Amino acid sequence: MPKPQRPSDSFGPLETSKQTFEALNGLESHLDQLLEPVKVDLQKILDRVGGRSFSSFQGNRRVLRQLLRLLDRLNLSLECQYPGCGKPARLWCLTSKGSKPWKFEFEHRIEGKLFRHYCEPKFPLLKLVRLKDEDLQRRGRPSGNES
Ligand SMILES: [Zn+2]
Secondary structure, eight states: OOOOOOGGGGGOOOOSHHHHHHHHHHHHHHHHHHHHHHHHHHHHHHHHHTTOOOSSHHHHHHHHHHHHHHHHHHTEEEEOOSTTOOOEEEEEEEEOSSSSSEEEEEEEEETTEEEEEEEESSOOOOOEEEOOHHHHHHTTOOOOOOO
16 A cells, blocks of 8 residues: 655656756745635635725724735735726725815836826725736746746
């Protein structure tokens, strides 16, 4: 009967950069699979927050800060809800002079130029989007194809 394999047995020799890269890449795929149910639950929460706002600026900011922390950990972003836009965006909650003392804004770049879209006192629809490699690189993450 074969001995049950410990995870470290499946990595192979790790002698070349290619073997090592592939082992790390496999680990990342495994991590992505583990995180999938977290992403599903996060979207369920966001579906219930979109279109609402909480009663205070601090409350809205607190919820948003925790959301942004999670998005960063999961390498996810939010889809800008401005009609026809749909870019991955950062969401902010800022003080405002309007009827509500705060507003939400999507912020993202298009060809290097900064755009602010939405600007409403309620959370917009919150739709998770996966960041592409180029977006991750901008955040200082290396993406690997070299061997
Ligand atoms: Zn936009």
